[in-house]
Amino acid sequence: MKRNTRVSTAVIRRLPRYYRQLSELQESGVVRISSNALGKSMGLTASQIRQDLFCFGGFGQQGYGYKVDSLKEEIGDILGINQGHTIVVLGTGNLGRAIIENFKFSSNGFQLLAAFDVNERVVGTRIAGVPVYHADSLEAFLGENQVSVGLLTVPIAAAQEMGDRLVAAGVRGIWNFTNYEISCVRDDVVVESVHFSDSLLALSYMITQREDREEEKKGEPQ
Amino acid sequence: MKRNTRVSTAVIRRLPRYYRQLSELQESGVVRISSNALGKSMGLTASQIRQDLFCFGGFGQQGYGYKVDSLKEEIGDILGINQGHTIVVLGTGNLGRAIIENFKFSSNGFQLLAAFDVNERVVGTRIAGVPVYHADSLEAFLGENQVSVGLLTVPIAAAQEMGDRLVAAGVRGIWNFTNYEISCVRDDVVVESVHFSDSLLALSYMITQREDREEEKKGEPQ
Numbered sequence: 009m010k011r012n013t014r015v016s017t018a019v020i021r022r023l024p025r026y027y028r029q030l031s032e033l034q035e036s037g038v039v040r041i042s043s044n045a046l047g048k049s050m051g052l053t054a055s056q057i058r059q060d061l062f063c064f065g066g067f068g069q070q071g072y073g074y075k076v077d078s079l080k081e082e083i084g085d086i087l088g089i090n091q092g093h094t095i096v097v098l099g100t101g102n103l104g105r106a107i108i109e110n111f112k113f114s115s116n117g118f119q120l121l122a123a124f125d126v127n128e129r130v131v132g133t134r135i136a137g138v139p140v141y142h143a144d145s146l147e148a149f150l151g152e153n154q155v156s157v158g159l160l161t162v163p164i165a166a167a168q169e170m171g172d173r174l175v176a177a178g179v180r181g182i183w184n185f186t187n188y189e190i191s192c193v194r195d196d197v198v199v200e201s202v203h204f205s206d207s208l209l210a211l212s213y214m215i216t217q218r219e220d221r222e223e224e225k226k227g228e229p230q
Numbered sequence: 231m232k233r234n235t236r237v238s239t240a241v242i243r244r245l246p247r248y249y250r251q252l253s254e255l256q257e258s259g260v261v262r263i264s265s266n267a268l269g270k271s272m273g274l275t276a277s278q279i280r281q282d283l284f285c286f287g288g289f290g291q292q293g294y295g296y297k298v299d300s301l302k303e304e305i306g307d308i309l310g311i312n313q314g315h316t317i318v319v320l321g322t323g324n325l326g327r328a329i330i331e332n333f334k335f336s337s338n339g340f341q342l343l344a345a346f347d348v349n350e351r352v353v354g355t356r357i358a359g360v361p362v363y364h365a366d367s368l369e370a371f372l373g374e375n376q377v378s379v380g381l382l383t384v385p386i387a388a389a390q391e392m393g394d395r396l397v398a399a400g401v402r403g404i405w406n407f408t409n410y411e412i413s414c415v416r417d418d419v420v421v422e423s424v425h426f427s428d429s430l431l432a433l434s435y436m437i438t439q440r441e442d443r444e445e446e447k448k449g450e451p452q
Contacts, residue, residue: 018240024431032411087431088438102328107426109324110409116430156437157430180437183430187332189254196440200433204329204424208338208379208405209246209309211422215378215402216310218418 015063022060023087025050030080031115042073089117094154095183097123098170099161100130100140103185107161109136121153143170150177157181164188171199237285244282245309247272252302253337264295311339316376317405319345320392321383322352322362325407329383331358343375365392372399379403386410393421 029050033041043054050057061079084090095118097104104123113120123140125131131142141149149155158174160167160182167188174182175197184190184201192199251272255263265276272279283301306312317340319326326345335342345362347353353364363371371377380396382389382404389410396404397419406412406423414421 020432020435021428023435024425024428027431028425028427086435086438088434088441089431091434091438091441093434093437102324102331106324106328111426116427117434118430157433180440181433183433196444198433198436198440200429200436202426202429203246203250204333205250205338206243206246207422207424208340209249209311210242211379211403211405211420212310212313212315212339213242213245213308214420214422215315216308216313218402218420219310219313222418 019060019063022052023083026060027080027083027087027089030076030083033076034080038076040073040075046074084117087117091117091156093118093156094121095119095157095159096121096146096149096155097138097159097161098125098143098146098174099163099166100125100127100135101161101163104159104161105135107159107185108138118157121155122149124149146173147177150174150179155179157183159183159185160190161185241282241285244274245305248282249302249305249309249311252298252305255298256302260298262295262297268296306339309339313339313378315340315378316343317341317379317381318343318368318371318377319360319381319383320347320365320368320396321385321388322347322349322357323383323385326381326383327357329381329407330360340379343377344371346371368395369399372396372401377401379405381405381407382412383407 026046029046033049043057046052047054047057052060061074095113097108097120100108100123104125108120108123120138123135123138124143124146125140126143130140133140155177156179158170158179158181160170160174162170164186167184167186168190171182171184171190171192175192175194179197181198181200182190182192184199187203187205189201190199248268251268255271265279269276269279274282283296317335319330319342322330322345326347330342330345342360345357345360346365346368347362348365352362355362377399378401380392380401380403382392382396384392386408389406389408390412393404393406393412393414397414397416401419403420403422404412404414406421409425409427411423412421
């Protein structure tokens with residue numbers, strides 16, 4: 009498929025949502041969906057949906073809507089779900105453990121190979137079947153195994169150093185949960201940070217807006 | 231301050247990033263910053279920054295840039311950081327525990343009041359000073375305390391039910407980490423879901439794009 013390499017960040021951020029929505033539709037047995045209905049379920053307009061998907065070469069037939077399974081497959085392809093990506097987790101504290109135990113890496117096209125920690129109580133054990141090695145052996149492991157992404161859940165004080173080590177050892181991306189802004193000089197390595205606070209502050213904004221509006225309504229003459 | 235209530239989702243999503251960036255600049259001792267420099271540090275253009283902030287009534291003086299502390303304060307106000315929001319956590323598994331122990335609620339304007347679980351081993355204990363109560367006492371607690379937001383980290387099977395109970399008991403927002411799409415009929419309640427997979431798939435996309443480009447380069451005549 010022809011891929012348009014000049015795609016806006018906003019569209020890139022929506023693609024995973026399409027994929028997630030289509031997976032849910034598929035599980036519910038929906039075979040075909042109009043851009044109207046797909047938009048409604050995602051809080052987007054039909055024209056927005058058509059524009060987004062047009063960036064990637066179209067899909068869909070006028071008047072027939074989208075076939076759920078093939079659209080999901082196409083978007084999955086674009087997202088790189090079939091690229092055989094692999095991942096390792098650095099840090100097996102509560103968050104690292106929660107992610108290893110509960111996150112469905114394989115549904116997102118990633119194979120979780122190993123975890124690393126410095127805590128001797130967890131080194132040598134397995135978490136949900138995933139072996140935990142000592143952080144000292146990170147480079148050796150990355151030398152022997154093709155690893156696409158390193159997931160960072162180490163303490164802030166160790167974040168930049170572990171990020172640097174991952175990059176030096178050849179990962180293509182860092183999935184950063186440390187709440188520290190990893191700086192990365194290599195422009196062939198992608199850092200994707202998960203900031204819980206961005207999400208809570210957006211929620212805070214939306215709640216505050218509604219409270220303001222209710223206050224205004226109360227102030228209006230009955 | 232005059233607040234524009236018709237602000238696009240994209241701008242709302244960027245506001246917390248401005249707030250975070252300005253907090254970091256403040257900590258580094260930066261007093262004043264140009265829209266150019268602010269934009270560069272956030273991967274946005276100066277004109278984008280000026281447009282975004284214009285939605286909220288301007289700030290900044292032509293040629294002088296923005297005063298970091300007052301801009302941070304204004305954006306914090308818009309985000310509702312000084313509204314005295316309160317929050318409770320439902321579910322104290324690994325993820326709930328990681329968030330209770332590590333997430334800086336107060337920096338985001340939230341006071342964490344309590345956690346709830348059904349596990350008798352944690353009920354009655356404290357996690358990082360936060361009392362853990364039995365989920366049965368949720369309604370009683372919400373009746374006695376003004377709670378703005380319920381954070382959900384319960385198992386998927388309990389997600390909708392606990393969400394419904396939070397809404398019935400009067401919370402204004404649900405911060406949803408369950409990976410289940412909570413449906414909420416009340417349009418005065420906001421559901422904000424954190425989907426780790428959206429972030430990983432965006433990373434997967436960016437890695438795949440770069441790999442494709444490198445492949446193309448290899449294919450070009452030397």
